[in-house]
Amino acid sequence: MVMGDLVTEVDVAVVGGGPGGYTAAFRCAELGLETAVVDEGRRLGGACLFEGCIPSKALLHVAAVLAEAERAREFGVDFGEPRVSLDPLRKWKTERVVGKLARGLASVAKAKGVEIIGGRAVFEDSRTLRVEGEAPQKVRFTHAIVATGSRPTGLPGFTGERVIDSTAALELPDVPERLLVIGGGYIGLELGQVYAALGSKVTLVEMTDGLLPGVDRDLVQPVARRCEKLFAEIRLNTQVTPQDAAAFDRVLVAVGRRPASGGLGLETTRARPDARGFLPVDEQCRTADPHVRAVGDVTGEPMLAHRAMRQGVVAAEAIAGRPVAFDNVVVPAVVFTDPEVAWCGLTEAQAQRDGRAVRVAKFQWAASGRATTLGRADGLTKLVADGETGRVLGVGIVGPGAGELIAEGALAVETALTVEDLAATIHAHPTLSETLMEAAETLLRQR
Ligand code: FAD
Ligand code: NAD
Numbered sequence: 133m134v135m136g137d138l139v140t141e142v143d144v145a146v147v148g149g150g151p152g153g154y155t156a157a158f159r160c161a162e163l164g165l166e167t168a169v170v171d172e173g174r175r176l177g178g179a180c181l182f183e184g185c186i187p188s189k190a191l192l193h194v195a196a197v198l199a200e201a202e203r204a205r206e207f208g209v210d211f212g213e214p215r216v217s218l219d220p221l222r223k224w225k226t227e228r229v230v231g232k233l234a235r236g237l238a239s240v241a242k243a244k245g246v247e248i249i250g251g252r253a254v255f256e257d258s259r260t261l262r263v264e265g266e267a268p269q270k271v272r273f274t275h276a277i278v279a280t281g282s283r284p285t286g287l288p289g290f291t292g293e294r295v296i297d298s299t300a301a302l303e304l305p306d307v308p309e310r311l312l313v314i315g316g317g318y319i320g321l322e323l324g325q326v327y328a329a330l331g332s333k334v335t336l337v338e339m340t341d342g343l344l345p346g347v348d349r350d351l352v353q354p355v356a357r358r359c360e361k362l363f364a365e366i367r368l369n370t371q372v373t374p375q376d377a378a379a380f381d382r383v384l385v386a387v388g389r390r391p392a393s394g395g396l397g398l399e400t401t402r403a404r405p406d407a408r409g410f411l412p413v414d415e416q417c418r419t420a421d422p423h424v425r426a427v428g429d430v431t432g433e434p435m436l437a438h439r440a441m442r443q444g445v446v447a448a449e450a451i452a453g454r455p456v457a458f459d460n461v462v463v464p465a466v467v468f469t470d471p472e473v474a475w476c477g478l479t480e481a482q483a484q485r486d487g488r489a490v491r492v493a494k495f496q497w498a499a500s501g502r503a504t505t506l507g508r509a510d511g512l513t514k515l516v517a518d519g520e521t522g523r524v525l526g527v528g529i530v531g532p533g534a535g536e537l538i539a540e541g542a543l544a545v546e547t548a549l550t551v552e553d554l555a556a557t558i559h560a561h562p563t564l565s566e567t568l569m570e571a572a573e574t575l576l577r578q579r
Contacts, residue, residue, distance in 0.1 A: 138269035145273035150178020151437040152428025153279030155444030161244040163452040174250025176237040180437040183299040195329035255397035258423045282389040282429035289374040308381035316343040319386035328362040337370040415457035416450035464542045466535035474538035477545040478526035489519035493575030501562035513567035522550040
């Protein structure tokens with residue numbers, strides 16, 4: 133046998149080892165299907181583990197610790213001026229956080245008998261993948277799951293060593309004195325806060341008239357205020373040119389992500405990306421080709437890891453013949469800033485735009501015992517409920533821990549709970565979770 137003659141035959145070939153891909157592969161293996169994952173990096177974790185969710189949250193944890201130490205002065209505890217050593221910080225993030233989780237995924241794959249093939253996969257037809265790279269081979273499959281994810285969008289003219297995307301920013305090349313962040317979305321705010329905490333003078337520019345476009349303004353306000361404190365400047369309604377950027381030591385471009393569907397040989401199958409490059413899928417994650425399914429960022433918005441994972445389960449179970457559908461009502465969203473912003477389901481702004489008859493209740497954290505003990509009165513919990521039935525349609529939370537609290541909101545919307553259900557459920561005291569119950573009680577009192 134010469135290199136290139138190798139042919140692996142499997143029931144399911146998964147292209148891409150990110151959260152969508154590895155979740156699908158693990159579930160396929162559990163259901164008795166012979167499964168292989170082809171990943172360019174020959175590792176499981178994808179953008180989420182190596183250049184996204186996990187390293188960014190590790191660095192945001194560091195930023196949160198620094199902020200807490202600063203706040204502690206208010207109640208008489210002074211730790212002195214913090215000193216941040218970049219080498220140990222990088223090592224902790226890369227080895228103790230990312231490395232540990234990567235090793236965990238590799239051992240799960242081994243335990244479940246999922247083969248991981250290194251290389252770039254290209255479709256040759258609806259039953260065959262060609263794997264390019266160090267160990268070229270073919271993979272023959274009955275079913276393929278495309279889970280190739282997404283890549284950062286660049287900005288024309290913004291090139292050169294000083295210009296970085298989120299992947300490079302998470303490597304912490306240095307702490308630039310003056311950092312320009314282009315884009316006031318998830319990445320701009322999260323990584324802007326990280327670099328500001330580490331000591332950079334951050335200027336953030338956002339093209340639209342507010343940070344986190346699409347999110348209810350009252351939820352954005354507390355994080356916008358915090359950013360105003362942390363950042364040197366925030367400029368809204370602003371687009372910058374490469375010349376404007378010359379005054380900065382580094383420029384982080386964070387203007388969105390695009391699907392990784394190019395160069396995959398999809399034209400040899402019946403699966404066709406849409407005009408934006410996303411692969412349209414149905415409720416069983418089927419593309420237009422009966423042998424090809426797709427999950428995760430490559431299938432569209434919202435480009436979030438937990439959506440990719442749920443789709444991965446659905447695709448695997450559908451292949452195994454189980455009655456399953458990606459029919460989830462909500463995909464919760466969390467921006468892990470200080471304070472965190474989280475929402476799920478119908479937003480107040482969307483309800484207004486659609487002219488829906490809803491009732492909205494807001495509970496300010498200034499009245500929460502737990503928030504007060506934490507010195508964090510800047511939060512807000514909001515419920516959007518159906519005007520007639522009282523069914524919870526949407527939940528929005530801003531404040532520390534909002535990312536954890538939103539799980540109750542997601543469960544409420546997904547399982548069609550009513551505001552009465554939330555109000556009548558005993559929530560432990562004193563906790564921030566009580567704010568959901570309080571918001572529900574506020575809404576009931578409005579009647
Ligand atoms: P990906 O994770 O992108 O994985 C795709 C994999 O496929 C990669 O390993 C890639 O190398 C491989 N691949 C691509 N093409 C080929 C090919 N032809 N052959 C072989 N392999 C291929 N989401 C959250 O839910 N929470 C967060 O906190 C969060 N934080 C983020 C922070 C940052 C800075 C970024 C950039 C993203 C963040 N996201 C977050 C988004 C999250 O990372 C993505 O939604 C998620 O990774 C998508 O998973 P996926 O499986 O679709 O693809
Ligand atoms: P984004 O879509 O969240 O935000 C991009 C921002 O850039 C928008 O506010 C947009 O108006 C602005 N913008 C676009 N062009 C611009 C320009 N020329 N000048 C100034 N501003 C401009 O995208 P992102 O922050 O790059 O993140 C990409 C995706 O990754 C997110 O949409 C999300 O799906 C995922 N992500 C999720 C998390 C999380 O779940 N916590 C964290 C990071 C990233």
